[in-house]
Amino acid sequence: MVDTTQMGTPPRKTSLTHSSAQVARRKRKDVVLQGFGIAAILIAFSVLFILVASLVRTGYTAFVQTHVTLEVFVDPGEISEEGLPRGGFRDVLTAALLENLPEADPDEDARAVRNILSNGAQFDLRDRVVADPSLIGQTITLTAPVSDPFDQLNKGGVNRETPEDQRRVNNQEVAWFDTLAEAGLISTPFNIGLFTHADSRFPELAGLKGAIVGSFWALLTCFVISFPIGIGAAIYLEEFAPRNRMSDFIEVNINNLAAVPSVVFGLLALAVFLNWFGLPRSAPFVGGMTLALMTMPTIIIATRAALKAVPPSIREAALGVGASKQQVVFGHVLPLAMPGILTGTIIGLAQALGETAPLLLIGMNAFITSAASSPFDASTALPTQIFIWADSPERGFVSRTSAAILVLLGFLVTMNAIAIYLRNKFERRW
Amino acid sequence: MENKEHIVSSFDRDLEGIQAMIMKMGGLVETAIAEATAALENRDEDLAFKVRKGDKAIDELEERVNEEAARILAQRQPAAGDLRTVLTVFRLSASLERIGDYAKNMAKRAGVVMQMQQINGAAAGLRRMSRQVELMLRDVLDAYIQRDVDLAADVRERDLEVDQMYSALFREYLTFMMEDPRNITACMHLHFMAKNIERMGDHVTTIAEQVIYLSTGDYPDEDREKGDRSSYDPGNGEV
Amino acid sequence: MENKEHIVSSFDRDLEGIQAMIMKMGGLVETAIAEATAALENRDEDLAFKVRKGDKAIDELEERVNEEAARILAQRQPAAGDLRTVLTVFRLSASLERIGDYAKNMAKRAGVVMQMQQINGAAAGLRRMSRQVELMLRDVLDAYIQRDVDLAADVRERDLEVDQMYSALFREYLTFMMEDPRNITACMHLHFMAKNIERMGDHVTTIAEQVIYLSTGDYPDEDREKGDRSSYDPGNGEV
Amino acid sequence: MTLIAFILLAVLATVGYVLNRQAAAAITADGTRLHSLKHFHGLFSLLSVLVPVLVLLCLYLALQTPIINMVTMASLPDGVLDGMGDGAQQLVLAEIRSVSQGRVFGTPEDWKIIAAERMVALYQYADIAMVTMVIILSSVILVLTRRRVTAEFRARQAAETIIHGFMIACSTVAILTTIGIILALAFEAIRFFEMVPFTDFLFGVNWEPQIPIREDQIAAEGAFGWLPVIVGTAVVATIAMLLATPIGLLTAIYLNEFAPRGLRAVVKPVLEILAGVPTVVYGFFAILVVAPALRGAGADLGIGISPNTALAAGGVMGIMLIPFISSFADDALSAVPRALRDGSLAIGATRGETMLKVQFPAAIPGIVGGVLLAVSRAIGETMIVVMAAGLMANLTINPLDSVTTVTVQIVTLLIGDTAFDNPKTLAAFALGLMLFILTLGINVLALRIVRKYREIYD
Amino acid sequence: MNDMRLTERNMTDQKIKMQARGVDVFYGDTQAIKTVDVDIQDKTVTAFIGPSGCGKSTFLRCLNRMNDTIDVCRVTGDIRLDEEDIYDPRVDPVQLRAKVGMVFQKPNPFPKSIYDNVAYGPRIHGLATNKAELDEIVEKSLRRAAIWDEAKDRLDQPGTGLSGGQQQRLCIARAVATNPEVLLMDEPCSALDPIATAQVEELIDELRERFSVVIVTHSMQQAARVSQKTAFFHLGELVEFGETSQIFTNPQDTRTESYITGRIG
Amino acid sequence: MNDMRLTERNMTDQKIKMQARGVDVFYGDTQAIKTVDVDIQDKTVTAFIGPSGCGKSTFLRCLNRMNDTIDVCRVTGDIRLDEEDIYDPRVDPVQLRAKVGMVFQKPNPFPKSIYDNVAYGPRIHGLATNKAELDEIVEKSLRRAAIWDEAKDRLDQPGTGLSGGQQQRLCIARAVATNPEVLLMDEPCSALDPIATAQVEELIDELRERFSVVIVTHSMQQAARVSQKTAFFHLGELVEFGETSQIFTNPQDTRTESYITGRIG
Numbered sequence A: 001m002v003d004t005t006q007m008g009t010p011p012r013k014t015s016l017t018h019s020s021a022q023v024a025r026r027k028r029k030d031v032v033l034q035g036f037g038i039a040a041i042l043i044a045f046s047v048l049f050i051l052v053a054s055l056v057r058t059g060y061t062a063f064v065q066t067h068v069t070l071e072v073f074v075d076p077g078e079i080s081e082e083g084l085p086r087g088g089f090r091d092v093l094t095a096a097l098l099e100n101l102p103e104a105d106p107d108e109d110a111r112a113v114r115n116i117l118s119n120g121a122q123f124d125l126r127d128r129v130v131a132d133p134s135l136i137g138q139t140i141t142l143t144a145p146v147s148d149p150f151d152q153l154n155k156g157g158v159n160r161e162t163p164e165d166q167r168r169v170n171n172q173e174v175a176w177f178d179t180l181a182e183a184g185l186i187s188t189p190f191n192i193g194l195f196t197h198a199d200s201r202f203p204e205l206a207g208l209k210g211a212i213v214g215s216f217w218a219l220l221t222c223f224v225i226s227f228p229i230g231i232g233a234a235i236y237l238e239e240f241a242p243r244n245r246m247s248d249f250i251e252v253n254i255n256n257l258a259a260v261p262s263v264v265f266g267l268l269a270l271a272v273f274l275n276w277f278g279l280p281r282s283a284p285f286v287g288g289m290t291l292a293l294m295t296m297p298t299i300i301i302a303t304r305a306a307l308k309a310v311p312p313s314i315r316e317a318a319l320g321v322g323a324s325k326q327q328v329v330f331g332h333v334l335p336l337a338m339p340g341i342l343t344g345t346i347i348g349l350a351q352a353l354g355e356t357a358p359l360l361l362i363g364m365n366a367f368i369t370s371a372a373s374s375p376f377d378a379s380t381a382l383p384t385q386i387f388i389w390a391d392s393p394e395r396g397f398v399s400r401t402s403a404a405i406l407v408l409l410g411f412l413v414t415m416n417a418i419a420i421y422l423r424n425k426f427e428r429r430w
Numbered sequence B, C: 001m002e003n004k005e006h007i008v009s010s011f012d013r014d015l016e017g018i019q020a021m022i023m024k025m026g027g028l029v030e031t032a033i034a035e036a037t038a039a040l041e042n043r044d045e046d047l048a049f050k051v052r053k054g055d056k057a058i059d060e061l062e063e064r065v066n067e068e069a070a071r072i073l074a075q076r077q078p079a080a081g082d083l084r085t086v087l088t089v090f091r092l093s094a095s096l097e098r099i100g101d102y103a104k105n106m107a108k109r110a111g112v113v114m115q116m117q118q119i120n121g122a123a124a125g126l127r128r129m130s131r132q133v134e135l136m137l138r139d140v141l142d143a144y145i146q147r148d149v150d151l152a153a154d155v156r157e158r159d160l161e162v163d164q165m166y167s168a169l170f171r172e173y174l175t176f177m178m179e180d181p182r183n184i185t186a187c188m189h190l191h192f193m194a195k196n197i198e199r200m201g202d203h204v205t206t207i208a209e210q211v212i213y214l215s216t217g218d219y220p221d222e223d224r225e226k227g228d229r230s231s232y233d234p235g236n237g238e239v
Numbered sequence D: 001m002t003l004i005a006f007i008l009l010a011v012l013a014t015v016g017y018v019l020n021r022q023a024a025a026a027i028t029a030d031g032t033r034l035h036s037l038k039h040f041h042g043l044f045s046l047l048s049v050l051v052p053v054l055v056l057l058c059l060y061l062a063l064q065t066p067i068i069n070m071v072t073m074a075s076l077p078d079g080v081l082d083g084m085g086d087g088a089q090q091l092v093l094a095e096i097r098s099v100s101q102g103r104v105f106g107t108p109e110d111w112k113i114i115a116a117e118r119m120v121a122l123y124q125y126a127d128i129a130m131v132t133m134v135i136i137l138s139s140v141i142l143v144l145t146r147r148r149v150t151a152e153f154r155a156r157q158a159a160e161t162i163i164h165g166f167m168i169a170c171s172t173v174a175i176l177t178t179i180g181i182i183l184a185l186a187f188e189a190i191r192f193f194e195m196v197p198f199t200d201f202l203f204g205v206n207w208e209p210q211i212p213i214r215e216d217q218i219a220a221e222g223a224f225g226w227l228p229v230i231v232g233t234a235v236v237a238t239i240a241m242l243l244a245t246p247i248g249l250l251t252a253i254y255l256n257e258f259a260p261r262g263l264r265a266v267v268k269p270v271l272e273i274l275a276g277v278p279t280v281v282y283g284f285f286a287i288l289v290v291a292p293a294l295r296g297a298g299a300d301l302g303i304g305i306s307p308n309t310a311l312a313a314g315g316v317m318g319i320m321l322i323p324f325i326s327s328f329a330d331d332a333l334s335a336v337p338r339a340l341r342d343g344s345l346a347i348g349a350t351r352g353e354t355m356l357k358v359q360f361p362a363a364i365p366g367i368v369g370g371v372l373l374a375v376s377r378a379i380g381e382t383m384i385v386v387m388a389a390g391l392m393a394n395l396t397i398n399p400l401d402s403v404t405t406v407t408v409q410i411v412t413l414l415i416g417d418t419a420f421d422n423p424k425t426l427a428a429f430a431l432g433l434m435l436f437i438l439t440l441g442i443n444v445l446a447l448r449i450v451r452k453y454r455e456i457y458d
Numbered sequence E, F: 001m002n003d004m005r006l007t008e009r010n011m012t013d014q015k016i017k018m019q020a021r022g023v024d025v026f027y028g029d030t031q032a033i034k035t036v037d038v039d040i041q042d043k044t045v046t047a048f049i050g051p052s053g054c055g056k057s058t059f060l061r062c063l064n065r066m067n068d069t070i071d072v073c074r075v076t077g078d079i080r081l082d083e084e085d086i087y088d089p090r091v092d093p094v095q096l097r098a099k100v101g102m103v104f105q106k107p108n109p110f111p112k113s114i115y116d117n118v119a120y121g122p123r124i125h126g127l128a129t130n131k132a133e134l135d136e137i138v139e140k141s142l143r144r145a146a147i148w149d150e151a152k153d154r155l156d157q158p159g160t161g162l163s164g165g166q167q168q169r170l171c172i173a174r175a176v177a178t179n180p181e182v183l184l185m186d187e188p189c190s191a192l193d194p195i196a197t198a199q200v201e202e203l204i205d206e207l208r209e210r211f212s213v214v215i216v217t218h219s220m221q222q223a224a225r226v227s228q229k230t231a232f233f234h235l236g237e238l239v240e241f242g243e244t245s246q247i248f249t250n251p252q253d254t255r256t257e258s259y260i261t262g263r264i265g
């Protein structure tokens, strides 16, 4: 059937090493395409860089906290054993400060001087004295955080060159602070409070403990609910469900759920969990259930993909020697798919950890100053805490927000790293 | 076998080619028989020589047919009808080659006999016999190419006549020899020639059987009654 | 061919089986030759009958060998050494079968000759000749089984002697016939027997050539000089 | 107490497993062959105990509080609740509950203290009843299943049936969720549309939800027209897609075909990080960096750019979507069989030609599906716009103006205390319903496309 | 050279192990198998040949109800194993498959050790009561599959680390370990190179001593080599079923002839 | 029956089209090809045979530098096409591949119309200046690949809708359309059933009239059927290279003999 006539054009006897203009043009196009690709990646990378850099730049200061160390004389006149909780701790502290600031006028400037110290310092002192009443009448050394404006001043957040009326600290206050610093009383240790304190109105006291605990409870709830149900559903759909309208419908349903905006889940939770079932507002348990509903499709899809990736030949092999379908699935397919499932689950949980909108709607953005002790207590979560702080006007919260974000990203990167590690370690090429 | 063509057309070409070679061989052999007989009858030494030379071509053709058949077997793994076609070709070529050899031998003996005293009427019987075998060969080749079972069966029947003719000639030549011992040498040769023709008939019969096998997948029953087997000729139809 | 075994051991079994059959055929044929000669010499009618009966077994064996070889070809697609082994088997079985046929024919004729007047000394020449061929056959079968090229070449050489013996006998029998026309019929038969043995030698030679091809992948050169080709016997070594 | 119930259940289920397994083993001792393996007999018992009791336990826990509340409220002295509205009754209940938990603020009335004590007692009864129920029920099932152990008993089938049922139940959760969403949204939205006419909502060009909260005011004409909101959503989403699509696709193309192995090994995880960054972070990024930068740039160029410009929100959202699109496109490109690429290269096509003329077209359905899903995400994205976009509903398509979006409105309407009886709250559900319908449409379309495409190469 | 009687050796008429009568198979609405009757003899290799898509695999998978796992697949008609209807609702397909083992086109060892691969079947069917018994079964099965020598020193290494041909023999060992009566093989050599193919063919020939083997193959030469009975399928119909020797030398149906001689079927 | 001269027909000594000398190929540190010398003649079918993993495909892919697309693969030695070193740094693999076409194991038509599949090569290489010319090239290529009759009424339908064998011939048409001088085929029939295989073999025989064809095959019978020259590879070495007839009847190396006669190689 081969026709003997030549092609329209006679065979070109071109040398391999000689590039015609046409080939050169084609190669240029290749290069241009690659250039675009590299540019695109560079854009993505630079954005990421800017993002991280700006967060680190604004956030790193929040990891240290300016403290002032004072010799405090626990004046029995102000503080008596009987009326301990209501003692004049603030005045005692003010006195201690004034001691170190000879230039300040004890009467006129007392109020201003007192503001150097964080509002929390008096409670610190109170707690110590309550714990050990024998301290009354003695002089003790107390290290306490300074208030936000001075913290900023210390960390360079306040520019001394700006005109005084545009600064949060006036010249006199700056001078006081410098005096304290010269006396060696100012220190900036690592800000443990960021992790051990709950939220507070005062930036220098505000910490993430409440949010982290809240997120923990929410994630735990989310995991306990979504993991077994997700895997159960995935196995059923992938391995057992008859291929019919119903399973098709469920599949579309699940895929759609995975793409439904998170705020809609918030609406669902608000209407159903809070309004209809009357579950407590702001509870991590409710948040966890909401997140579970959102995470479940992710887990189901990841599980199904992992199950699908197990070659059918394995199933056939096991069926062929007389294993029942469930023996096949639970004995062969599921173990092989487990790395994929775990990866998917961790990624799903990581998403849940960062999810904000639905938690806002169920009130997990409340101002709560103590960490939840059970999943049913009102609490915030990390992302909502970020949202709250981002909304707060105080200058100190800007860096705290960035710090909180860095903490959150730290968790996320850890979880993703675990997922990637699992995937690489157990990835199987069939 | 169906007449549909193979997907691999070169297989068709192979099969056709090998059968064409068989037909060509058949043609050469037919001619050799006719010419060997003619040479004897006409005492034509040149013709006899031509026949003897001509056998070389037949031998070479057989060689080529066999090579080709073996190649097809190894290369194409023929099955069913195709397999029978190829296996049959081995048999056919062997038989044709043997017939050719007998014709050549006849031509040689004819050359020798020519030098001797002529025996009246001796050649006529040979000619009739050889004519008969020649026709049988032509028919069996037709039957082969047309896969004509009936014609092949008919050829098989006709071999009986050849056997009878041979028996008659055998006795006739004995008589000649006894009558005149000077005829002995010539008669020996004539006798061998008759024997040769008889063997040719047997080989043609073998071909006919192959044709039947080729078309039906089965060999014909062994019901064919042997020709007159006189005690004078214990070798009839066997060697 | 290497001596390693095939992965598919049934292929080895097939090849061994088919070669064993050849050897069995060879054994039967050897016996047939020896017994046919003995029957003539000792005028032993029973022995002659036994030989004639025995040929059936040889024929059947050839049939089976061929079937088996065709099966192996179609089923195993042998290549290289294996292919040569199988193709050789076709040739060997055909040659052995022909030798068997000749032995049977000798036995038949021996039966006829016994009834007739004995010709002194006539049988002795035949016996020597047949003994020679029998030994050649034995050697060539040894050569086959051991793939012994030298032995096979030797056998090929020895066929010259057989041809010379035949020429001598041919002249001897002519003399007998001329001397006494009553001997003519018997001599005719003896003559045919000598011719048969000469043909046997030729077939043994063919086998020897196959053995050489099998071991070396090439056929021996055609340099073997033909035996004494007297003008009295134009058929020597050819039919 | 709850914990004890769960532990008891676990123990009893395990006991059932061991008992049945041993019973089965005893049968085999004399050489009899079992239909099912020993451990299936055990498993059957375990599941028979676990599943029904667990379900009951959960139901019990879920219903316990509402019922106790009801009983407590019902047993209050006559008359104390007279004249109280729904809300006030809830407050009473909450107070009783606080008291019962020992948190006493001020001095509650006596009847409240009595009620609180009754509540505590009820809880104690309930706990005891629960544990008793678990013990009795589990033991009964345990005995029943133990009786069924025989050589012929198809324990494997029985156990598998239970597991099967459990899995079916799991897979219906997905449907229930969707139904829940639709019901919740539709239910509240209908209440909204009883207050505000549907057509006003759909075609109104004014969105001023703050107006009607004054007590005596009926919803003002046109105050709930969603057009500016949806247009704002469209503007933001369009900006995002305009940024994300080309960058995402080019990234995918480069990574898939041209990137050296080392680069790809770095870039892919980094992009994954970008995809894993929570949206609240992007939102913060927008207000911290992008919006000020834009404003600065605008000021330099003499263009007035509002602080909550759509450009900032859309731009940041676009950045968020880059990894989403690029990973989708990369997957789609990778799903194109390598054989096609080899086929094209072997004809003498350059890598670029192969990519643009063979691989990319072959992957287009998958990519389109991915882009559509990205659109759906852009529309539904909440936190970035909540933080970076405005609250005022301007009907404009100018990207430099401040616009608001559907999600922003939902969140702002619902943050804080919510009462489900005013149109302001319910309007959020109406918006939510529209959002759900919109994204549902896009998702279903996108999923269709993606699935069809997968089938080609699977 | 009268005739060619392929693989006639050692052929005796064995008792009928499986019997199919009037089997129809539908995938949804399309009929893949049309009223097929076949007898599978004991201790005999039966080959199914035919053009692609003619239903060979479909029919093979009816014999151990592997088709049950395909939703849209519906089988009607009567298939019996030792006179017992295998589609009887009381029959447990799981136990049927222990009796009718199967080997697949692509070697598919479990990603477990060689030992566990073979021990899996006996374990789930409770064929061994202790480790020693299990060891024995494993060794016997590996020996029967002619892979003991290659595997005995690496029983605890993963089966997936073997070469293709070894994997396929391991799969055969796994199938043999449950002591089946019939062994179904769906193109067991098509993923193997000639050497591995030869080894598996050799093995099939040995397996015939104890099992009834049914093999689907695309290679007509392979069918001719290993089988004693051959069934030719075409468009879902069983066109011809008989002695392999006869099918390959003198088929009765022109479609069979067309196919095996390489004319368009 | 003197000897068997396989596929001796029409054999003439053609000029040497490609010449490989001392070719080594490494995948990372492992050497896959060891000092191989081969001459590929023009208008001749050359078959590469050998056990799995012996490097047939690797060597084949050296001939059009498809190995360039594998990072770890390194080729040394000298390979010439018409006297020109194809590994010369100035050589553009893109142009080389237009001259040395390739057909793969699994048919891989682009998911485009049949017409576009074939027109793809001519388009990117600018072989046609207008539609009419392109039409002509497409038709000619399809004719040469013996698929014109089956495809001519459905040129605008997707190539993926064809059957396996048709797809493979379409791929051949696609390769032929750029007017190559050498056609490389890596096990082109191993994914096809016997009927489609026969069709492709038939086609290869026809292609020989215009092209130099190199085919990797696992089937020794196929090599014997379609090739005039055969190269036997073993463990990365070229053990024997010569006339197909000679390799299959009287190989010189015992390893070749072992392999082609089915003894353990």
Ligand SMILES: Nc1ncnc2c1ncn2[C@@H]1O[C@H](COP(=O)(O)OP(=O)(O)OP(=O)(O)O)[C@@H](O)[C@H]1O
Pocket (backbone or CB within 6 Å): E027, E032, E050, E051, E052, E053, E054, E055, E056, E057, E058, E059, E070, E072
């Ligand atoms: N799961 C399935 N769903 C629908 N149709 C199917 C399914 N499996 C096979 N078929 C159809 O049934 C027919 C027979 O298929 P089967 O796999 O049995 O053929 P086969 O003879 O084994 O082919 P091959 O030689 O290619 O393996 C084919 O037309 C095929 O398309």
Ligand SMILES: Nc1ncnc2c1ncn2[C@@H]1O[C@H](COP(=O)(O)OP(=O)(O)OP(=O)(O)O)[C@@H](O)[C@H]1O
Pocket (backbone or CB within 6 Å): F027, F032, F050, F051, F052, F053, F054, F055, F056, F057, F058, F059, F070, F072, F218
């Ligand atoms: N991409 C690769 N990376 C590393 N090693 C490879 C790669 N491709 C092939 N090899 C190795 O190179 C050797 C030769 O492989 P090649 O694919 O050429 O063999 P082959 O003869 O074509 O085998 P087959 O018949 O199975 O196709 C093998 O050992 C193989 O493992």
Ligand SMILES: [Mg+2]
Pocket (backbone or CB within 6 Å): B055, B059, B097, B100, B101
């Ligand atoms: Mg001759």
Ligand SMILES: [Mg+2]
Pocket (backbone or CB within 6 Å): C055, C059, C097, C100, C101
């Ligand atoms: Mg005989």
Ligand SMILES: O=P([O-])([O-])[O-]
Pocket (backbone or CB within 6 Å): B098, B199, B239, C098, C199, C239
């Ligand atoms: O042909 P023959 O010499 O054997 O009769």
